[in-house]
Amino acid sequence: MQTVIVGTRVLGRAFSEAYKQAAASSQYQRAQAKAGNGVGASGRASLSSGMTLDEACKILNVKPPQGGKADMDEVMERFKRLFDNNDPKKGGSFYLQSKILRARERIEAEVRPAMEKAAQEAEVKEGWNPKIYKDR
Structure with a gap:
């Protein structure tokens, strides 16, 4: 009793x-x-995923994006390694896998606007060069 x-x-x-x-x-x-720490696209991502940028960086053990730019190769390398190590088929945790996935998505959401802007500026600078195919 x-x-x-x-x-x-x-x-x-x-x-x-x-x-x-x-x-x-x-x-x-x-x-x-x-x-106001969650304004714009990054704020929506934070509220929708329930994860702050700081928490996402700590989970993946990467530096926070500076000025909207981050080393995405390092983020993806850490994501793949942690995601594979926590595979439930190998005795890992589905919960940890989902946290790792949400961390990667949160960092991508923070960096995406800067990457799109840089791509757009590069396209404007380069000019429009259509590919022309000739029939034989």
């Missing part, structure tokens, strides 16, 4: 701590969105 009572107390405490942590995380995220 004592074992059941002690087990119930432990589970009750664990659930209450988990609820407190989830509430604090939700409150923090709302405060970040309200403070």
